[in-house]
Amino acid sequence: VQAETKTTVDDISSTSKDSLLGAWQSVHDGPVLLDFTKVDYINSSGIALIIQMLMEADKTGRKVAAFGLTPHFQKVFTMVGIAKYAGLYKDEPTAAASL
Amino acid sequence: MSMIPTAGTSVEVRLPSRLGFEKVAMGTAASVAQLMGFPPDRIEDLKTAVAEACINAIEHGNRLNEKLSVGVILSATADGLEVKVVDNGTGMEKQPPKPDIDRKIHGEEDPRGMGMFLIQALVDEAEWVHDSKGKGSYVRLVIRLDKDSEFDKESK
Numbered sequence: 139v140q141a142e143t144k145t146t147v148d149d150i151s152s153t154s155k156d157s158l159l160g161a162w163q164s165v166h167d168g169p170v171l172l173d174f175t176k177v178d179y180i181n182s183s184g185i186a187l188i189i190q191m192l193m194e195a196d197k198t199g200r201k202v203a204a205f206g207l208t209p210h211f212q213k214v215f216t217m218v219g220i221a222k223y224a225g226l227y228k229d230e231p232t233a234a235a236s237l
Numbered sequence: 238m239s240m241i242p243t244a245g246t247s248v249e250v251r252l253p254s255r256l257g258f259e260k261v262a263m264g265t266a267a268s269v270a271q272l273m274g275f276p277p278d279r280i281e282d283l284k285t286a287v288a289e290a291c292i293n294a295i296e297h298g299n300r301l302n303e304k305l306s307v308g309v310i311l312s313a314t315a316d317g318l319e320v321k322v323v324d325n326g327t328g329m330e331k332q333p334p335k336p337d338i339d340r341k342i343h344g345e346e347d348p349r350g351m352g353m354f355l356i357q358a359l360v361d362e363a364e365w366v367h368d369s370k371g372k373g374s375y376v377r378l379v380i381r382l383d384k385d386s387e388f389d390k391e392s393k
Contacts, residue, residue, distance in 0.1 A: 182352040189341050189348040210281035218351050219338025
């Protein structure tokens with residue numbers, strides 16, 4: 139999660155719930171950039187956390203863009219439908235320009 | 238990397254029922270698949286499918302009871318790799334419905350519940366076998382050499 143707060147985690151799974159949701163809650167408004175460049179493991183619990191963030195963003199009309207996903211996780215995010223609610227980009231400048 | 242004959246071989250791993258240990262199975266499956274000559278994108282598919290199968294076994298099969306272990310049996314054949322993930326649960330009588338992202342985003346469906354969908358989408362065969370006595374329910378996954386995942390085939 140970027141903006142006023144930057145939180146770094148290697149895994150997006152149930153173990154990162156407090157870090158991720160805590161970071162999300164500390165950023166009160168504006169668009170959100172999700173940086174996955176240092177993430178090498180995402181499981182279904184992590185996907186559920188991202189969906190929870192997207193639910194909040196959808197309710198408040200905030201735009202979300204993600205960058206730095208490996209090709210595998212880009213595919214997974216497309217499969218599960220996350221790509222419908224968050225733009226997936228190869229790098230930070232492209233993602234930031236989309237918001 | 239030089240190829241090592243793998244057909245007919247089997248590797249077994251036993252995991253404690255603690256979340257995080259699915260990574261041990263992922264790493265082992267990736268190593269076996271690499272020895273068999275699977276391409277990197279299919280190894281990534283396998284890793285995610287094996288991780289999700291182990292998480293289901295740890296959470297739902299063994300209910301996080303650390304006295305119980307999850308068995309992971311990797312069997313190499315001439316044309317693919319079979320993975321069985323065995324737990325002490327009673328298995329599932331029926332499969333959950335396909336997840337719907339729109340319903341999840343609008344709070345009409347639990348945001349969780351993507352695991353089985355991912356498994357089915359990423360491997361060539363997925364079969365859930367339940368044992369009502371709780372002595373050996375398992376999920377059986379197969380990925381075949383020289384095949385794309387179902388999703389990759391549809392994307393082409």
